[in-house]
Amino acid sequence: MYPTGGQLGQCCCHSSVKAVCTLPDTCRTHPPADDHDARHPSTNRNDLLDRLRGWTAFDGVALLDDVATVLDDVPPAEENTEELAKRLRGHLMRLVTIAVATEAEEDTATAHLIERARTLRDEDLPGGHWKAVAHLRRLGWTANELHDRLAAIRCLKEAA
Structure with a gap:
């Protein structure tokens, strides 16, 4: 009944x-x-x-392209730092949303990456080209690590 x-x-x-x-x-x-x-x-x-x-779907290929750009041996041009920071913050926001929606924060490694992503996402881009590049690399590294962790615990398909 x-x-x-x-x-x-x-x-x-x-x-x-x-x-x-x-x-x-x-x-x-x-x-x-x-x-x-x-x-x-x-x-x-x-x-x-x-x-x-205003919602934008997660694009793993765009994430990996942006990560490759900021982690490359050749630093991004000064005129591109603001745009790259904006895109990387968007990638982090989508990854954190996916992690929270799939309850991935129960995993301690993922929870640590989520906290780092939130902290970096909220920080302003520092003045000076080399400080901005360092910040972009932290954003890119964290986005890449969170992406890989979510793929490893099967909350996200791996991007090719």
Whole structure:
């Protein structure tokens, strides 16, 4: 017997197929539409839509290209440091989001890398070309290490 007394397939919480709840008035798992609207006002929906519009998918190839650029023997040109820092911060943000969503922070090595990524991501690019290059290399190294760790614990497919 199901909590609502309904039949299999009538509600997404009572079937193996995920679907919209068709029993909003009697389902104990899903509150009525009025309760849902009270908990999620339209401003939250608009905020969610704005965040979805600004979302960028994880691109492992772009990550590895940027990491290779900053870790290369030839340092990046001074005019490219701001753009590289912005892209590497974005890569770190996506990797941390993936790690948190997959509960990878339960692994101590991953948790350490997540903390380092958050710290580096929040730091401003220092003045002076060589200090900026050093910071870019720390960003790139951390992004590469976190990417490799997430691939090793199967939270992420390896990029070729």
